[in-house]
Amino acid sequence: MSPRLQFIIIICMLIALIYIGRRVAQRKLDFRFGIGWSLVVIVIMIFAIWPVLLQKTSMLLGIYDPVNMLAFLGLILAIFAIFSLMMEVSKQGEQIKKLTQELAILRKDTKKSPKKTNKNSASRSDSKSNTSSKVSDSFEKGIGLHENEKDN
Numbered sequence: 001m002s003p004r005l006q007f008i009i010i011i012c013m014l015i016a017l018i019y020i021g022r023r024v025a026q027r028k029l030d031f032r033f034g035i036g037w038s039l040v041v042i043v044i045m046i047f048a049i050w051p052v053l054l055q056k057t058s059m060l061l062g063i064y065d066p067v068n069m070l071a072f073l074g075l076i077l078a079i080f081a082i083f084s085l086m087m088e089v090s091k092q093g094e095q096i097k098k099l100t101q102e103l104a105i106l107r108k109d110t111k112k113s114p115k116k117t118n119k120n121s122a123s124r125s126d127s128k129s130n131t132s133s134k135v136s137d138s139f140e141k142g143i144g145l146h147e148n149e150k151d152n
Contacts, residue, residue, distance in 0.1 A: 001051040009048035013041045033084075040077060 020037050023029035029037075047054040047070075058069035 001048070006048050006051070010045055013045045013048065016041050036081075036084075 017038060020029065020034050020041065024031055024034035051066075054066045054069070058064075058066040061069060063069040063072065
C-alpha cells in the first residue's frame with residue numbers, strides 16, 4: 001500500500017470518527033451503534049497504519065490474499081449490522097403495537113364516560129388532557145402508558 005493511500009485512508013477514518021462522535025453527541029445515533037462503528041473505523045485505521053499487520057492476519061487465518069480477508073470481514077460486518085437492525089425493528093414494532101393497543105383502550109374509556117352536568121364535563125376534560133399528556137409523554141419516551149402510571 002502506498003504512503004499516499006495510507007494517508008488518505010487515515011484522514012477519511014479520522015473524519016468518520018469525528019462524524020460518528022458528533023452524531024452520538026447530538027443523539028442522532030444510538031450510543032451502542034456509535035461504539036460499533038467507531039470500532040470498525042479504528043480497525044480500518046490500524047490496518048492502514050500497519051499494512052503488514054493485515055498481511056500477517058490474513059496469513060494466520062489461512063486466507064491467501066489480504067483483500068479477500070477484508071471482503072470476508074466486510075461481509076461478516078454487514079450480516080451483523082443487518083441482524084442487529086432487524087432486532088431493533090422487531091423491538092420497536094412490539095412497542096408500537098403495545099402503544100396502539102393502550103391508546104385504543106384509553107379512547108374507548110373516554111368515550112364510555114357519560115356526560116351528566118357541566119361540572120362533570122369540566123372534570124372530564126381535565127382527565128382527557130391528563131390522559132392525552134400521558135399518551136404524548138409515553139410516545140416521546142417510547143414506553144408504554146402502564147410504566148408512566150406506575151410513577152404517578
